[in-house]
Amino acid sequence: MGRAPCCDKANVKKGPWSPEEDSKLKSYIEQHGTGGNWIALPQKIGLKRCGKSCRLRWLNYLRPNLKHGGFSEEEDNIICSLYVTIGSRWSVIAAQLPGRTDNDIKNYWNTKLKKKLLGKHRTNKDHHQARSRKQAIANNNGGSGDYSSSSSSTTATHHQQQQPYYWSHMHMPVLPLPPPPPPLPPLPYAKENNQGPSFNDQDSLRKLLIKLGGKFSNNNNSSSDHDYQPPLEDGVIMNFDHQFPPYYEEEQIHHHHHHHHHIAGSSSSCMNNNSASNNSSSVAEQFSQNDNNNNNFNAAATRVGEMVSANNYPERLDGLEFFYGEEIMGVTTTDEKILETGATSNYPPLLDEDFSCHVQQ
DNA sequence: AAATCGAACAACCGCATGCGC
DNA sequence: GGCGCATGCGGTTGTTCGATT
Numbered sequence: 001m002g003r004a005p006c007c008d009k010a011n012v013k014k015g016p017w018s019p020e021e022d023s024k025l026k027s028y029i030e031q032h033g034t035g036g037n038w039i040a041l042p043q044k045i046g047l048k049r050c051g052k053s054c055r056l057r058w059l060n061y062l063r064p065n066l067k068h069g070g071f072s073e074e075e076d077n078i079i080c081s082l083y084v085t086i087g088s089r090w091s092v093i094a095a096q097l098p099g100r101t102d103n104d105i106k107n108y109w110n111t112k113l114k115k116k117l118l119g120k121h122r123t124n125k126d127h128h129q130a131r132s133r134k135q136a137i138a139n140n141n142g143g144s145g146d147y148s149s150s151s152s153s154t155t156a157t158h159h160q161q162q163q164p165y166y167w168s169h170m171h172m173p174v175l176p177l178p179p180p181p182p183p184l185p186p187l188p189y190a191k192e193n194n195q196g197p198s199f200n201d202q203d204s205l206r207k208l209l210i211k212l213g214g215k216f217s218n219n220n221n222s223s224s225d226h227d228y229q230p231p232l233e234d235g236v237i238m239n240f241d242h243q244f245p246p247y248y249e250e251e252q253i254h255h256h257h258h259h260h261h262h263i264a265g266s267s268s269s270c271m272n273n274n275s276a277s278n279n280s281s282s283v284a285e286q287f288s289q290n291d292n293n294n295n296n297f298n299a300a301a302t303r304v305g306e307m308v309s310a311n312n313y314p315e316r317l318d319g320l321e322f323f324y325g326e327e328i329m330g331v332t333t334t335d336e337k338i339l340e341t342g343a344t345s346n347y348p349p350l351l352d353e354d355f356s357c358h359v360q361q
Numbered sequence: 362a363a364a365t366c367g368a369a370c371a372a373c374c375g376c377a378t379g380c381g382c
Numbered sequence: 383g384g385c386g387c388a389t390g391c392g393g394t395t396g397t398t399c400g401a402t403t
Contacts, residue, residue: 016371016397039388055389056372069369091391102391107370 013048017057021047025054026062034058060101067099071108079105080117 028045035041038051047054060066071079075097082093090102090109097105 014373037388050373052374052389053372059390060371088392103371106392111369 011048012050012053014050014053017061021049022057022062025058029058029062056103060103065099066101068104071113075100076113076116079109079113083109 024045024047025041028041034055035044038055041047041051041054042049049057078096079093082089082096086092088106090106094100094102094105
């Protein structure tokens, strides 16, 4: 019962787009729109490309009003705030940053922001990837695209301020954490040239998070097929006194019969409300209170650090694995810990592949 | 100058979900 | 309600290029 391929792979070109392909696609969509059918689009234009590929190229590169590179401090803060709070819902985060794509933000986070926020840190995985990449290159001696759309030097005007190195890979905090910063007065995240919604103040962010808490969705509802559903009626335990999004009481919330709720993607985390901290506001809220002064990342690192250092139980924030030693992150130790303590009621089993929501029975 | 490393980012892949039939 | 297709999303891979050795 294999899934039908979305296109005839044999007759479809892959790899970097040529300028000719770009202009074909761009001019067609500008004149006729997508026609609501990406699959049929490449045939109409005469492109030997998969519809998905066309869609991606349009959304991530050709679409008007896209910004590339040069993330501002303010954008950094928004990304960090939302990431820490909702995890890797890049489309949701992108919806708050006009002109940015989820792919862009994801890449930016993975390559720069993570390090900027947390301090440069090299994981075993990184190491492994670098090695395997090197191996791959050695094996096949690389390929050559006819054209690279990477417009090279993306004006990397980002000053990468190195942050204190609080956490080692194999151990929990190796340096004492600084005291938490005093709360800063709220400042608006007013955006210019908005295409989509933005959160202009703390209240907007709160609303966004409430939405996300009910069902992680793109709140730009015109473009998403994951339409928002009112979250707070049944089953959702929403508590802004905690730092993490709510979890669900499965029966009442979703209409699918999966045994555990998969919020988004195969490795997305669902963090329950058994918070590590008794701070009174979410990290996102605290970030949102910051202005764009230079304390933001120190504050961010500090706040995340607090969460981690207080985290003496097997919860984790998706994508922040490098905070934790492997003895904590590993399935084996986690399961052992649960077995030892019998503390299974509040913690979901931590599986690397399928980190699913804890369901309260 | 050549080799190697690593950052950056474009693109692909598989899965989940929405939607129409 | 079930099925199949299209789309959206997030993780991952591949490629390029500048920096470093």
